[in-house]
Amino acid sequence: MTEIHVIRKENRHLYEHLFDLYHRLRYDIYVRQRRWMALDRPDGREIDQFDTDDAVYLLALEGTRIVGGMRAIPTTCPTLLSEIFPQLNLRSPIHRPDVYELSRILVVPERRGEQAGPGLATMLQAAIIEYGLSVGLTGFTIVLETWWLPRFEEQGWRAKPLGLPMDIDGMSTVAVYVSCDEETWDDMVQRKGIAGPMLHWLNLSSVPRVDISLSCRPTLQVF
Ligand code: COA
Ligand code: U4Y
Secondary structure, eight states: OOEEEEEOTTTGGGTHHHHHHHHHHHIIIIIIISOOGGGOOTTSOOOOTTOSTTOEEEEEEETTEEEEEEEEEETTSOOIIIIIOGGGOOSOOOOOTTEEEEEEEEEOGGGTTOOSSSOHHHHHHHHHHHHHHHHTOOEEEEEEETTHHHHHHHHTOOEEESSOOEEETTEEEEEEEEEOSHHHHHHHHHHHTOOSOOEEOTTOTTOOOOOGGGGOOTTOOOO
16 A cells, blocks of 8 residues: 655654665666756765755655655755756746645556556646645746646646746756646546545644745735
């Protein structure tokens, strides 16, 4: 049985034993398989400058085995979009406590392309909407390869481009904004046959909701 766990600095100590495996899995997938050589490190672990205390991880676990994952970074901190790919954003930079940047979605090869049920990648995407709704996020920015876009359409994610697609490492890549709202959740749940909330929040009962009042900056120009 697959469980999707929320891991943040407040409960990370409960998962410390998994994090070495998680970073080795990322190395296998992103460096060895996808050949994203910018992420190569001599220690065989894929860890970048955005794996900080502020990162939130969703890990899909089967017992102690990691079968999938995703990372979310607050846009109030440096992000892939702000630091590595600012050329993908034609709008004012987004720095809001209620908007996170998603990255590093992965599913282990044996669990990809599942036909029965929604599939693990879709479950992780629904799980991040559930997370966002639970803590008061209103949206996500994502730097992604453009092949995701038809997939988002089919899943009920309405992605709005923040700029033009560009070639990065031989792949057409674009920055998008995806709203995190009840409508997206409802749509996704219906379309993909998701049973309902699925997240495991070990030791996170007192995690505060983000303060949205802090986020209404006049510079914001998301549509
Ligand atoms: N390039 C182009 N299209 C891709 C792709 C890639 N690297 N990876 C997946 N797709 C598209 C294809 O249309 C694919 O269908 P096909 O295999 O018939 O061509 C479809 O997505 C389904 O992919 P699959 O890998 O079977 O399914 P999944 O939905 O279970 O998992 C991922 C999708 C991306 C989570 C999984 O492929 C993965 O973990 N990949 C490695 C990590 C990664 O590249 N993550 C995305 C960037 S962070
Ligand atoms: C980094 C330098 O796929 N370069 C970096 C760093 C991939 C390119 O980014 C480079 C990553 C999916 C990497 C490669 O050339 C989102 C998604 N995002 C990519 C990611 O890394 O997760 C980033 C951009 S494209 O070498 N690169 N990191 N320094 N630190 C997405 C997420 C959630 C989902 C759906 C899809 O819901």
